[in-house]
Amino acid sequence: MNPALGPLAARLVDPPVTPSPDEARSQVGRELLRPEYHEQNVVERMIVWLQRVLDGWVTAAAGAPPLVTLAWMVVGLALVVGLVLLLSRVRRRPTAAQPAGPLDVAATSASELRRRAQEALDAGRAEEALLDGFRALAVRQVERHRLDDAPGATADEVASTLGSTYPERRAALDDSARLFDLVLYGHRPATPEQAAGVLALDDELAR
Structure with missing residues (x-):
């Protein structure tokens, strides 16, 4: 240097x-x-x-x-x-919207949900009928004080809680919750028989 x-x-x-x-x-x-x-x-x-x-x-x-x-x-x-x-x-960055759970129905009554589900089933909209049918089932049990009104609850949580109250219907509740998740989150098609099965389960628990 x-x-x-x-x-x-x-x-x-x-x-x-x-x-x-x-x-x-x-x-x-x-x-x-x-x-x-x-x-x-x-x-x-x-x-x-x-x-x-x-x-x-x-x-x-x-x-x-x-x-x-x-x-x-x-x-x-x-x-x-x-x-x-x-x-x-x-x-x-926008936050992805989370789909509504079975109890997140804006204070809609079980009777109204069930009416919508039956109309959808009669019109051939099986997916809509299954979703509203399971929502009607869950809200009806809230109205009868057999399930807590927790809008953030998942379908599996609803089925698990009701399975303790109705042990003889535990398997049917689990199957209905699985179908609810597959249709709502997985965008899977539903058959009229599956939707009718959820409505029949609602009737059984209502009795």
């Missing part, structure tokens, strides 16, 4: 700053892909992670030459900007 260049040459031969701005943004993207950031308090988790990274950078840059420190500051700013943009996209 030419002695005449002095300190300027020493600054020029310093190793390049790592990571670069592009690499910093890539690190943020990889960090956001970790499964724990899809849980609640994602913003809080990212702030803690960013603070930890920046603390490490401040420590590393404390004894670095001015140009290197400035470069670290630029990378840090790019990292913060990238983080803000990514979090804003995550917040704008």
Whole structure:
């Protein structure tokens, strides 16, 4: 190295700053892909992670030459900007709507649900008849105080609870709950016989 260049040459031969701005943004993207950031308090988790990274950078840059420190500051700013943009996209992303369970029927009575189910069955709409038939069965048991009114309950939970009350109908309840899930969540077709079986089960439990 030419002695005449002095300190300027020493600054020029310093190793390049790592990571670069592009690499910093890539690190943020990889960090956001970790499964724990899809849980609640994602913003809080990212702030803690960013603070930890920046603390490490401040420590590393404390004894670095001015140009290197400035470069670290630029990378840090790019990292913060990238983080803000990514979090804003995550917040704008629509949440997939969850299908309604058998008790999520907006205060519709069991009689009304059963009427709709029978009309659908008579019109050849077996899937609709099966779904409303199972809903009518569940709501009727709520009305008779044999089942808690829990709109978030699944069909399996409804069948399990009623199976304890009607042990002789446990198998039929489990089969009806399975069909309800297959039609509602799996978009599987139903036969008129399957729908009629759910309505017949509702009649048996009502008696």
